Amino acid sequence: MSKKSNSLKQLALQKFKKNFWGVFSFYFLIVVGLISVFAYMIAPDNSKYANQMHLSIHSKKPGFKVTMLTIPSQFKTEQSMFNRFFFGNKNANTEAPILRYTIEDETITYVEYASDGLEGVEKQMSLKAFPKGDISDYIKEQTFFFGTDKYGRDLLSRVLVGxxxxxxxxxxxxxxxxxxxxxxxxxxxxxxxxxxxxxxxLINVTWSIPTLLLVIAITLALGKGFWQVFIAVGLTMWVEVARVVRGQIISTKEMQYVTAARALGFSDFRIITKHILPNIMAPVIVISAANFAAAILIESGLSFLGIGAQPPMASWGAMIKDHYNYIILGKPYLAIIPGLCIMSLVMAFMLIGNALRDALDVKS
Incomplete structure (x- = not known):
């Protein structure tokens, strides 16, 4: 007969599993993480940063369909599978939305798409420009499930990559x-x-400075960019962790097991890392979950202000910045969709933080 273990870790895990919203948020974050890693494999537009622009079909509603003609480029792009997987496809081909086309005498004649019921420009191309020979491989109907942004880029692809x-x-x-x-x-x-x-x-001085202002100052000092934002946000969030760890160690360092470790002649480094920290990590884990949510909001705010991720890099905050004025122009989804993505991700981290707080509470 197997004996059921009543260790604190298993009890905490059992309590966490009983929290529906905590478990739901956990699996939701796993899905978002997989989407983040495999974004270019999932996105309809797998070009770098999902930046394929078609100004003739800008600001179209979700579900918009158009016939897309891919015109091969004469330039060859060499790219490894790893680079294509993580950084997108360096696509040199040109995509042109078209209304209709006809093929006669080894020549394709097509009319470019023009919005507002206008007639686009009629153009001709030799079929020899298409290496495969079968023109049908280069003409496909494309559906924009989330519509297009003001530059005619696929909004769904931008959301996934962002x-x-x-x-x-x-x-x-x-x-x-x-x-x-x-x-x-x-x-x-x-x-x-x-x-x-x-x-x-040092903690009090850092804490007295508004977080967003401090992030802006660090970002301007390090320069605008992807990694600079990561470092700037991380350097402003350590004070909360430090205060929690300090308080926990002050209340723990006089415990009997710490006194016994000192009596045995263990070094201060070993006492801290092997005896104290493992026993005070519960509140640190909870505050880390809250910091996840705070970091996402800070990055979105920086991108909205234009000092976060720089164009053409896809970022939810930058997408809101580009389209917030469309809320009063009858196309609010351009800003609402990335806004809902930010809200759902932040909410998931907060729910996990609450679930961990309840699960790691030994008094309950």
């Missing part, structure tokens, strides 16, 4: 904040005295 920035900034920012916060909090809480006074002064 998930990568919002999702991974949480991991990078929280990783940076954990390294700095746990280090500073451990030193302040364990050694106390002047070390604690200096670190607490």
């Amino acid at each position: 998930a990568r920035i919002s999702f991974f900034i949480g991991f990078v920012a929280v990783f940076i904040s954990l390294i700095i916060g746990v280090l500073m909090g451990s030193l302040a809480g364990y050694f106390g005295g002047k070390v604690d006074a200096v670190i607490m002064w």
Whole structure:
């Protein structure tokens, strides 16, 4: 007969499994993570940053369909499978939305798509320009399930590729904040005295500066870009972790098992890393989940202000910035769709944080 283990980890896991919204959010984040990794494999427009523009079909409603003619390029692009998988396809071909076409005497005649009921320009091309020989391989009906943005780009593809920035900034920012916060909090809480006074002064100064203002200052110092935003957000979120770790260590360092470790002659480094930190990680895990959500919101705010991810990189915050004025122009979905994506991702992290808080609460 097997004996059921009543370890704290298993009890916490059992309590977490009973929380419907926590489990639902966990699987939702797994799905978003897979979408972020395989974005270019899923997106209809797998070009780099999903940046294939068609100005003639800009701002079309969800479900819009058009016939698309792909005109092969004379330039050959060499790209590895790994690069294509993670950074998109360096597509040199030209895509042209067309209304109709006819083929006569090894020549294709097509009329370009023009919105508002207008007639587009009629053009002709030799079929020799299409290497495969079968013109039907280059003419396909394309459906834009989320419509197109103001530049005629596929909004669904931009949303999928933009998930990568919002999702991974949480991991990078929280990783940076954990390294700095746990280090500073451990030193302040364990050694106390002047070390604690200096670190607490640094924490209070950092905390007194508005987060967004501090991120903007760091971003301007490091330069605008993808990784600069990650580092800037991470460097502003460590203070909360440090305060939590400091408080937990102050209340834990006088426990009997810590006193026993000192009596056995263990070094301070071993006592902190092997005995104290493993026993105080529950509140750190909870605050890390909240920091995930905060990092996503900060990045979206920076992109909205134009100092986050730079065009043509897809970012949910930048998509809202580009289309927020369309809310009063009868096409609110251009800003609402990325807004709902941000809201759902932040909500999932907050729900997981609440579920972890309840599961790791030993008093309940």
